[in-house]
Amino acid sequence: VLIFINCAYVRWGTLVQDIFTYAKLMALILVIIMGAVKISSGETRNMDAPFEGSSTEPGAIALALYSALFSYSGWDTLNFVTEEIQNPER
Numbered sequence: 001v002l003i004f005i006n007c008a009y010v011r012w013g014t015l016v017q018d019i020f021t022y023a024k025l026m027a028l029i030l031v032i033i034m035g036a037v038k039i040s041s042g043e044t045r046n047m048d049a050p051f052e053g054s055s056t057e058p059g060a061i062a063l064a065l066y067s068a069l070f071s072y073s074g075w076d077t078l079n080f081v082t083e084e085i086q087n088p089e090r
Helices: 002-008 010-040 058-084
Strands: none
Touching: 002 010, 010 058
8 A cells, every 4th residue: 555655646655654754753752751651660670681581693683683674675765766756746
């Protein structure tokens, strides 16, 4: 659905991207505020061993980084493709 919106109507694609950006920023702000509230109320038991059970193997770290970069590459590419459109009002 998002691909169709971006290909068919550039302005709608921009609007959808703006709405998602604002939603992500609001969610990030909410997570930060809730974390500060929990820490200030004394709930710090999860910080005793924060990386317990985590993998330190280079392959697992590389896979995690690659997965994160792959998920963001679409939005980055979209900006370059939108810039190349000659007459979006047509």
